[in-house]
Amino acid sequence: MKQKPGVCTFCGTGCGHFMMIQGGAVERVFPSQNHPVSKGRLCVRGWNIHELLNTPQIISGPLLKQNGQYRQVSYDEAVPYVAQKLKSFSPAAIGFLASPRATNEEQFLLMKLARAVFKTNNITLASESGHRNSLNVLAAATGMAGMTGSLAEISKAECVLVLGSDITKQNPIIGSEIHKAAQAGAHIITIDSRRTQMAKLSTQFLHVTPGSLKLAIAAIARCVVREGLINADFLRARTNGFEQCSASLL
Ligand code: SF4
Structure with missing residues (x-):
């Protein structure tokens, strides 16, 4: 049986795996111990990806x-x-x-x-229509239409805010990094209209009504600005439009 390294593309986490190939078909996969993102882990979808590869409907050539x-x-x-x-x-x-x-x-x-x-x-x-707004906002705010942090930082965080994401289902390996942070004593806050698994594991869960996530975020931002819970010098030095943004919240 041959072994080939690869990346699981079921979600954006991109966990590393090895495919065990026999007779031209992937018989099974197992996690790559040294992969920097997944470090020897795969979620249930990742462990079973070969079933998808071996369906008769798959298009195997042009x-x-x-x-x-x-x-x-x-x-x-x-x-x-x-x-x-x-x-x-x-x-x-x-x-x-x-x-x-x-x-x-x-x-x-x-x-x-x-x-x-x-x-x-x-x-x-092909998936842009679902994410276009988020990508535009990220590009405008940070200069990059993607995440600017590193996955490795999650488990070391002191506080993690999970907003409108059923992360243990959508990106299970990232969800497990948040679990690690929680085990190390991090404060986990979830804001969602669904009672997700992460909500149950969180220190605080703000259960909002469907469609009101934006309002909840604006309300938190308003409270933070009004009560002066910000490092204004830091924000002025590193952001554009901080004054206008603050004024629009009050
Ligand atoms: S979290 Fe699961 S689905 Fe996503 S890349 Fe890793 S193994 Fe694949």
Whole structure:
């Protein structure tokens, strides 16, 4: 049986695993002990990812649709065919749609193909519609449309605020990092309309009505500003629009 390292792409955590391959099929997976994110752990989805890979519906190679019928073709036939077709369009007419299940490295290669070869910036992620607002806000506030902290910091935090996320289901390995922080004495606060597992394990749970998460955050921000529970010098030095933001809350 051959072993191949890989990354679980079921969620954005990106846990490291090894695939055990026999006869061209992944028979099972086991966690990579040295992976910097997962450190020898996988959640139940990660342990069973090979079941998905081995379903009969999986598309294992390129399919060419001709006369309304799909035909399995080799990459030697598919790649020149696609390249020829794409060459007949102007850069503005081509769009690239990336899969949220692809790894960062695969996304990077697709971006290179789009920008360097086809000279287009028309690239989007299939899951973007669900996250576009959050990404825009993060980019405006921090300059980066993604997390700016490191996962390794979570278990060392003294206080963790979980907002509107059923994290033990959505990103179980990150959820387990929060558990570690809780075991080390961190104060865990959950604000959610659902009584999630994390809510049950939290030091404090603010159970809001569905759709009122934004209001709850604004109310907390208002209270923090009004009662002076902020380091104003720190905020003035490192943020833009702090005064306007404070004024809008009061
Ligand atoms: S948390 Fe689970 S689903 Fe997400 S990457 Fe890790 S093993 Fe995969």
